[in-house]
Amino acid sequence: MSITLDQVTKRYQGVPVVNDVSLDIGDGEFFVLLGPSGSGKSTLLRAIAGLSGVDHGRISLHGRDVTHVAARGRGVGLVFQNYALFRHMTVADNIEFALRVRRVRAGERRKRRQELLRLVALEGMDNRLPAQLSGGQQQRVAVARALAHKPEVLLLDEPFGALDAKIREELRRTIREVQRELRITTVLVTHDQEEAFAMADRIGVMNLGRLLEVGRPHELYTRPATRFVATFLGAANLILARQTKEGIHFGNRAVGARVAAPVHGARDHEVVAVVRPEEIEVAPTREALSSGYMCQGAVDEIVFTGALERMRIRLNGGSESLSLAYSNGDAEPYLEVTRTQHEQRAFQVARGQTVSIGVRRIHVLPTPLSSFTVCAPNEGLGGMLTQQPLLIELATRMKTRISMRIESMLGVPGTVSADGAEFPGTTVIASQPDVAHQAEWLLKRGADEILILPNHATPPQKVLIHWAEEAVRSATLAVSASVLRHVSAEAVYVGIMPDMTPSAQRPHGMRALLDARSEAQAVHGLEMRTELRFGDVAHELSRQLGETPGQMLILGVTEDSRLVERFGALLESARWPVLIVRREHEGGL
Amino acid sequence: MALRQPNVLPGFGLTFGFTTFFLSALVLLPLAALVLMAASMQWSDFLHVVLSPRALGSYRLSFGASFLAAGINLVFGFIIAWTLVRYEFPGRKIIDALIDMPFALPTAVSGIALTTVFAQNGWIGRYLEPLGIQIAYNWIGVTVALTLIGMPFVVRSVQPALLEVQRDLEDAAETLGAGRFYVFHRIILPTVLPALLTGFTLAFARAVGEYGSVIFIAGNLPMKTEITPLLIVIHLEEFDYKGAAALGFVMLVISFVVLLTINLLQAWGRRRHVQSTR
Numbered sequence: 001m002s003i004t005l006d007q008v009t010k011r012y013q014g015v016p017v018v019n020d021v022s023l024d025i026g027d028g029e030f031f032v033l034l035g036p037s038g039s040g041k042s043t044l045l046r047a048i049a050g051l052s053g054v055d056h057g058r059i060s061l062h063g064r065d066v067t068h069v070a071a072r073g074r075g076v077g078l079v080f081q082n083y084a085l086f087r088h089m090t091v092a093d094n095i096e097f098a099l100r101v102r103r104v105r106a107g108e109r110r111k112r113r114q115e116l117l118r119l120v121a122l123e124g125m126d127n128r129l130p131a132q133l134s135g136g137q138q139q140r141v142a143v144a145r146a147l148a149h150k151p152e153v154l155l156l157d158e159p160f161g162a163l164d165a166k167i168r169e170e171l172r173r174t175i176r177e178v179q180r181e182l183r184i185t186t187v188l189v190t191h192d193q194e195e196a197f198a199m200a201d202r203i204g205v206m207n208l209g210r211l212l213e214v215g216r217p218h219e220l221y222t223r224p225a226t227r228f229v230a231t232f233l234g235a236a237n238l239i240l241a242r243q244t245k246e247g248i249h250f251g252n253r254a255v256g257a258r259v260a261a262p263v264h265g266a267r268d269h270e271v272v273a274v275v276r277p278e279e280i281e282v283a284p285t286r287e288a289l290s291s292g293y294m295c296q297g298a299v300d301e302i303v304f305t306g307a308l309e310r311m312r313i314r315l316n317g318g319s320e321s322l323s324l325a326y327s328n329g330d331a332e333p334y335l336e337v338t339r340t341q342h343e344q345r346a347f348q349v350a351r352g353q354t355v356s357i358g359v360r361r362i363h364v365l366p367t368p369l370s371s372f373t374v375c376a377p378n379e380g381l382g383g384m385l386t387q388q389p390l391l392i393e394l395a396t397r398m399k400t401r402i403s404m405r406i407e408s409m410l411g412v413p414g415t416v417s418a419d420g421a422e423f424p425g426t427t428v429i430a431s432q433p434d435v436a437h438q439a440e441w442l443l444k445r446g447a448d449e450i451l452i453l454p455n456h457a458t459p460p461q462k463v464l465i466h467w468a469e470e471a472v473r474s475a476t477l478a479v480s481a482s483v484l485r486h487v488s489a490e491a492v493y494v495g496i497m498p499d500m501t502p503s504a505q506r507p508h509g510m511r512a513l514l515d516a517r518s519e520a521q522a523v524h525g526l527e528m529r530t531e532l533r534f535g536d537v538a539h540e541l542s543r544q545l546g547e548t549p550g551q552m553l554i555l556g557v558t559e560d561s562r563l564v565e566r567f568g569a570l571l572e573s574a575r576w577p578v579l580i581v582r583r584e585h586e587g588g589l
Numbered sequence: 590m591a592l593r594q595p596n597v598l599p600g601f602g603l604t605f606g607f608t609t610f611f612l613s614a615l616v617l618l619p620l621a622a623l624v625l626m627a628a629s630m631q632w633s634d635f636l637h638v639v640l641s642p643r644a645l646g647s648y649r650l651s652f653g654a655s656f657l658a659a660g661i662n663l664v665f666g667f668i669i670a671w672t673l674v675r676y677e678f679p680g681r682k683i684i685d686a687l688i689d690m691p692f693a694l695p696t697a698v699s700g701i702a703l704t705t706v707f708a709q710n711g712w713i714g715r716y717l718e719p720l721g722i723q724i725a726y727n728w729i730g731v732t733v734a735l736t737l738i739g740m741p742f743v744v745r746s747v748q749p750a751l752l753e754v755q756r757d758l759e760d761a762a763e764t765l766g767a768g769r770f771y772v773f774h775r776i777i778l779p780t781v782l783p784a785l786l787t788g789f790t791l792a793f794a795r796a797v798g799e800y801g802s803v804i805f806i807a808g809n810l811p812m813k814t815e816i817t818p819l820l821i822v823i824h825l826e827e828f829d830y831k832g833a834a835a836l837g838f839v840m841l842v843i844s845f846v847v848l849l850t851i852n853l854l855q856a857w858g859r860r861r862h863v864q865s866t867r
Contacts, residue, residue: 051760084757088779098765142761149766185752504775 077146295431476556666743696801726808
């Protein structure tokens with residue numbers, strides 16, 4: 001491996017900007033770190049270059065641990081967005097800088113310089129000053145300068161940011177050619193997904209300091225694992241669907257489209273389906289569709305973009321309406337659609353026209369968290385719950401919706417739920433004295449995840465993870481991974497063994513801990529720390545939660561976990577949010 | 590003038606007119622008067638005044654101490670500017686404002702304050718006295734006073750230049766293998782050198798013309814701690830206007846030559862630098 005990152009963490013004023021990132025980049029690979037601004041991608045690149053230290057974790061280049069090696073000893077070449085050329089030096093001096101530092105003889109320096117200028121197609125520009133070059137040319141000089149000392153790794157920090165579209169295209173090609181010719185391991189940081197697709201062998205998508213997914217461009221586009229990647233890499237319609245043994249259903253209709261979905265578990269559950277705008281077909285009637293019928297809608301907006309036509313279609317309400325994951329009650333549900341010229345010629349549409357909508361291919365996200373349903377005995381409490389900062393933040397970041405449901409009998413033993421309905425997605429209830437009874441009541445009536453919110457619940461800085469039985473390990477890890485992708489927090493798994501555990505058995509505890517960590521990492525891409533404690537489970541957890549504010553607990557339980565008896569006090573303290581996970585979750589993320 | 594470009598301010602003709610008028614009225618005219626006054630002297634009288642041992646001693650002190658003070662400011666002013674630009678610390682704004690104090694203070698006040706501190710019985714002077722170090726009433730005191738009043742010039746000229754040295758440049762140099770010292774003298778120094786020289790020139794010019802703060806701490810012994818401006822005042826007090834003008838004329842010439850030399854050096858340095866990189 002050329003570059004190996006192992007649990008790299010970097011904090012600014014206590015907030016992790018790079019959060020537990022582990023990554024292997026192969027020899028000669030062109031790797032793109034993609035993410036919105038503030039996602040930590042540039043910080044990670046600077047850490048690889050040695051320009052900023054890390055608080056935790058290790059960085060190796062070609063098998064050499066360089067975590068504590070200064071930038072000048074790392075043998076990397078770095079190219080900056082604003083070129084960072086030495087303005088008082090000529091092109092020749094800029095390029096030879098690294099060689100002069102290394103006291104290379106003049107003749108050799110000249111030879112290398114000429115070689116590099118040819119490589120970036122700037123022959124004969126030796127004596128110009130940077131100010132006499134165009135932006136594109138300056139960046140070429142910067143690339144040549146970064147390569148002069150034959151670094152083993154080339155790092156590019158948004159190198160095209162300051163250039164206009166035409167030049168950008170040209171420089172992209174040059175850099176890709178140079179990279180192929182030299183077979184140098186390269187990491188490029190960008191926020192531009194098109195650029196990432198155009199250049200990358202593999203892409204790593206970052207958000208909120210975490211490396212969410214790594215994969216080949218096509219793989220990430222067609223089979224994203226997370227909402228963020230699905231919507232950041234191209235446009236996506238996120239639709240709430242139901243997965244049963246028979247397949248995927250929108251509302252009560254099975255979908256007749258190609259479905260890429262994770263292995264289905266034993267029980268029906270709500271899932272998030274990704275429908276790319278280009279996989280949607282529009283036709284004048286349901287019969288004219290060549291793909292599976294989805295619903296009807298009215299064309300609301302048509303934008304001509306050259307090769308493609310973009311449309312927004314407002315969905316008809318009523319019984320056959322789709323459940324868009326991100327429509328938040330008040331917002332009208334829209335579908336994004338793109339059509340090729342060819343499709344446009346086959347069926348011309350006008351604004352306001354009602355069309356039938358079909359879908360050719362859908363992809364189901366393996367995420368266990370689909371939507372939030374606030375559940376309260378009355379409107380007042382329910383309304384207050386929907387205003388909690390933590391819930392709003394989670395829903396916004398997950399691009400999902402919060403609905404409300406009144407359960408007047410919530411927590412009263414022997415009662416049934418309103419309409420006898422199920423509890424799809426995550427049920428949200430308020431932290432109050434009998435919350436443990438309410439949670440148990442909900443679990444008995446089919447709720448899979450329950451989020452208990454104290455008043456003024458804010459996004460956590462630290463998430464404690466614990467499961468009461470080994471049987472819910474996978475489910476808890478899956479939900480934890482999903483939560484941690486959307487909040488900027490550190491994850492800690494707390495394993496707790498009874499106080500009188502004989503010392504001979506204690507290594508088993510350690511083993512379980514390490515197993516948990518490797519499963520989290522391998523299956524869910526979740527990096528977490530682990531801690532082993534001895535004592536009473538609920539007592540240890542509440543002690544640790546009480547230590548500092550801003551913590552959240554994710555607690556895995558089964559039907560035999562005796563929630564009220566064992567965790568009643570912990571849940572009712574009303575000081576920290578708790579997410580209870582019950583679902584048996586097979587396969588996938 | 591063929592190309593008339595519209596501009597926010599009135600055209601070139603008008604502004605150039607103002608420039609020449611103000612320069613003439615405020616700089617050239619008084620200087621001309623000075624030169625005329627000196628020129629009205631007999632050549633022998635002129636030489637007698639400007640070459641007297643007392644005058645020669647005062648030139649040496651005035652220009653030597655000014656040069657030394659500007660040199661000290663070059664180094665320490667740079668460090669102060671660096672600290673203010675590069676570090677974020679509590680009280681930075683206050684220190685930044687303190688830099689300008691020597692500008693605002695009447696120079697006599699600075700002189701009295703310095704004497705209070707450095708005289709044999711002053712706050713610091715009393716501890717230096719037993720060590721055999723005397724600051725007040727000799728050339729060291731003069732240099733200290735001139736350093737104080739020249740300091741803001743260096744800091745204020747270097748600050749904006751340092752702001753322009755992007756961190757990225759240093760980062761780039763570091764990834765290319767350069768050590769700290771190399772980065773400093775190959776990247777940072779060349780970028781701020783023009784500003785440093787400007788600051789030096791301003792500090793020097795100011796120091797040469799300084800009067801108020803020096804006379805309190807200098808002791809004013811003829812030949813030893815008497816600066817040229819003081820000698821001029823002494824001539825004036827004796828109603829020897831011509832003698833004063835003669836000394837002023839000499840100061841003018843020396844200052845002009847020094848400033849011109851620095852400017853030429855700077856221009857030459859720039860040219861040479863560009864050429865050397867060919």
